[in-house]
Amino acid sequence: MCDFPFFSLVCTGEIFELKAELNSDKKEKKKEAVKKVIASMTVGKDVSALFPDVVNCMQTDNLELKKLVYLYLMNYAKSQPDMAIMAVNTFVKDCEDPNPLIRALAVRTMGCIRVDKITEYLCEPLRKCLKDEDPYVRKTAAVCVAKLHDINAQLVEDQGFLDTLKDLISDSNPMVVANAVAALSEIAESHPNSNLLDLNPQTINKLLTALNECTEWGQIFILDCLANYTPRDDRESQSICERVTPRLSHANSAVVLSAVKVLMKFMEMLPKDLDYYGTLLKKLAPPLVTLLSAEPELQYVALRNINLIVQRRPEILKHEMKVFFVKYNDPIYVKLEKLDIMIRLASQANIAQVLAELKEYATEVDVDFVRKAVRAIGRCAIKVEQSAERCVSTLLDLIQTKVNYVVQEAIVVIKDIFRKYPNKYESVIATLCENLDSLDEPEARAAMIWIVGEYAERIDNADELLESFLEGFHDESTQVQLQLLTAIVKLFLKKPTETQELVQQVLSLATQDSDNPDLRDRGYIYWRLLSTDPVAAKEVVLAEKPLISEETDLIEPTLLEELICHIGTLASVYHKPPSAFVEGSRGVQHKRLPGSAGSADSPDTGSAAGVSEAPPAVIPSQGDLLGDLLNLDLTPPTTSGPPPAPSSGMQMGAMDLLGGGLDSLVGLLHLGGDLGGSPAMGAGFGAPPTAMPASFPPPVSGGLDDLFDLGGSVGITDLVYVQIWLPAMKAKGLEISGTFARRAGVIQMEMTLTNKAMSIMTDFAIQFNRNSFGLAPAGPLQVLTPVGPNQSIEVALPLSTVGPVMKMEPLTNLQVAVKNNIDVFYFSSQYPISMLFVEDGKMERQVFLATWKDIPNDNEAQFQIKDCHLNSDAASSKLQGSNVFTIAKRTVEGQDMLYQSMKLTNGIWVLAELRVQAGNPNYTVSTVHVRYIGLTGLVSSDLLPHADRRAAA
């Protein structure tokens, strides 16, 4: 391979040979040579050295040879842009060829050559091809627009190709329509806000007509595009659905899935009492089941999607349990997905069958699959109460098999069953204890320890069992250590007489020998609790636990809605929004299901409501043991009665013990939250445990970030926005970049002059054109030494505001001339308005009040600042840094109103009112400005957004 220098000699020889063959007179030999070149290219050898020779073969009548040369060009044109130009003429000529296949080939290939110079030549032929008489050429040209857009978006817009593309949606040929739709959809994705696709009932109608006639792939493009449309009312929605349903019988699974996507989305808008709604639901099931007889890879895609569909609309597939039964020869990825869906579909009606199957699976070979099957049995028990007993006995049977991982998995799920049905199945504890020795996974050990602690009073030798775990305390994982600590404390509270020694041992292990702060803190809390008030301790530690709920692993509703909009795509396979795995701007728009129209009364009834209204509780993962503790400590017992004394007692104890007790408690809480991603944290604060969010909502952490950011309290003047004002290209090698700043009351223009030319630069001077605020250099440009090639020099030029005044457009525009020994150069730049705010801009309160009232209405401007996550105090202190002074603050109905003043260098006062709604990232600013000195056309709306946005940024 050419990658290694050792082989390069051989390669050079080879290339030399190929070169000779390529230049041969014989056509056949030439063709063979090009084939060899392509073959080398395929395996990764670098044959770019042959570029000119290969391009020479391009002018040929032989289409096969031509295609090969084109293939070569597409690969190497980018690395040899100058030589690629040589090919342009042939391309342009081919675009005029009488044979439509050759015209299309030329335009198709040209679009794949990503060289700027070539794209310029591409425009004219492309324009012609878009209007070609032959549909084959038009459909190729349509895709070419998307290619060109990928290379140079601006060019496509400037040349008006987008409009031509839109016209193609009305083309008579269905394939042209399909490709135009595909190209437009792709372009629209990178312009989230443009109304490029402009879907309206007319275009939708055209698309639906083309849908019946085009190729399978075209149908997919059109259906995917339709899914982005939001019908105006339920009738339109229904009529589209009616025209899409025939696609469900298509042999191509992708067509079926895309049709399902459109239907799932538009169904949201149909009233539930409509007959058609029921019909549609019934129509969806058979095609989904049929997808499962496709090839395994497609089955996998289908199953991942069905998983979403079942969560959104369980009623569709509730009678189809059997088709999800695992077949012995299914690939493992299909098996695991089927299992997931089986659990979701399990209900009282089919539980017997499901359990029989699951038991069968638990004896299979694949470890992951078996574990999942065992876990599924536990889930069934929790989900369908009637089956719990049978599930438990099945699990016991499995434990009897003594297969290590089966036993461990079974114990983990039995723990959950105990929590769901307390005091019901404790008879099995004896069996569990027999397997104590075989447990080697932390999760299983922790679960077993929990069980022993929880039911310590019924296990005669509980102390011995726990003591045996204690021997290797330091080698255990944190999860097990925490659980062991709690379990022993529980045991002590239940059997205080025999276990005093044990509890002291574990407390000292946890508090003195451990480096783990969580463990230590928990140890101290228990210690304190036990030594101050054992009764309270009992009430805290042995308090009744909140029940766990049945639904598990549900996808968060908003994410689910988004994923439903992405049925069939990668997002639905990964169960992640596109932004999680796609780079750049593509696909980052969040899609949502349309709201139900038509009926105001309970738009989402039935099972869907269960998903969208109450965020489902999740079985706390095993890592949440800390959360578990806090749960016990801080949540008042659910039983009614006197308010719990223990919690206050406990807190005081903790305070004594730890000095800054409360602080560390809070810290502990945070740790708990962070460690497990723990849902229990919410519960710790008294929120009902059933409403725990599955994960932290992102805004919370966003807000925190900003808070920390504020800590620094950076003034605007310190923020540096270095811009290149004068690129070297335009100034014979002189590059000027810089920024404006206000430092200690002096406005400065801070510049970096870089010499990118070959000769030395001297004699610098600077001058400003007249401008809105009379900015002028306060002294000459201090460049004392000559600037050599590739050197740069930094200068700060102080500015005064006493120069000639002229209103500029935009207001803060500044035109500058810089001279050196070579020439005079001009550039313009914009300065932040905030640098003109003077330090004594704080107005007296009374004056402010009076002035505010006196300002005429037409001197007022209002606007909103969006996406600013500061609270009012933070904003105020930030603004102060740039001489925007807060005069007063009021709070009205949850809104903070800040009254602010600032004064410009030319004596103009600006008064502003800043409204901040807590929790709402939009600020409303209403500003009023007063003029003391007449200055024409200083419009506040022009002025303030700059100031405030800069500040907010």
Place this chain on the structure above:
Amino acid sequence: MIGGLFIYNHKGEVLISRVYRDDIGRNAVDAFRVNVIHARQQVRSPVTNIARTSFFHVKRSNIWLAAVTKQNVNAAMVFEFLYKMCDVMTAYFGKISEENIKNNFVLIYELLDEILDFGYPQNSETGALKTFITQQGIKGQTKEEQSQITSQVTGQIGWRREGIKYRRNELFLDVLESVNLLMSPQGQVLSAHVSGRVVMKSYLSGMPECKFGMNDKIVIDKQGKGGASDEAGKSGKQSIAIDDCTFHQCVRLSKFDSERSISFIPPDGEYELMRYRTTKDIILPFRVIPLVREVGRTKLEVKVVIKSNFKPSLLAQKIEVRIPTPLNTSGVQVICMKGKAKYKASENAIVWKIKRMAGMKESQISAEIELLPTNDKKKWARPPISMNFEVPFAPSGLKVRYLKVFESKLNYSDHDVIKWVRYIGRSGIYETRC
């Protein structure tokens, strides 16, 4: 959309690499090789995400086809395309093997250029492709021929070209069904379904309009309402309930949706007209009755009875019963009434083969399996007993009622067309737990 397409041999060497998008670099080729082909663990998913690049792969014998993308593409479409790509290649040069791919790499590049443009699948019907991707060049074509090609490739009937002529108009219909069963040891049907295909070979002139009819319950019930009552009763018994069906793209789906009639202009030659699935009233051609007894820790006694359950006049063929044996089997003794049975140590199974068996018959095998004592705590998983066979009828009960051909422009009528219909029922996954 699809950013690139690679074909590898089993060693992970690239045979074909075609990149369509700028965001896919050469390193993607290596990433797939390292992370999937050379991965130590068996691949757990056909979709792999490596460093924000998604790879879709399918395997044909020992050839890997991988499609690569960085966008949120339609995953189902990518897999459908990969299958289609395999079909097209098979149609051009036969079996997909390393040798065939190497010999035809120029052709493959040409095909890839045509059927995938900027990652968007284009017309990939072999019938149409073969008219202009021939490896011979297309210089000789007249203008009419060229425009005919382009209109066919982009047209509404992309699967058939005009001007086809046969001296004898003939068509063959094959109803191919695979019957799937999962039965409990006690003989209870856990799940059973038939997935069927109607494959058509058409050698018809012109652009014939065809109409296909079968004993679909919905159609017959509908007709029964209008027609004579006794006929409805008679045919009603024979009708079958089809759970779901899908059609070749030549079938007018909207017409099927509204009238449930199957009308189409068929492609020339062989293609799959429809696929269907039924779950009700399936005729299970064979019943397997297993009896496994563990005698102590070192011996297993197995007795399996198979019963054929169809008309005595029909013959089932290629019958094979596969009885799994434990891994620690040391020896097997088999006695069977009919056919041949053999213990295959490499497959951990007793394979019992019977060439032919008529309906309503019964046959039996008994075996004694010696086991080596092991300390393995894990019990033997007892995989199900599986069966293979072929029967000359459709286990779903599907019957072709008619296939009418209309060609108004040419002078042949429905009666002149010679039609052949054949039914073959094969075992899919036909398992009985023991």
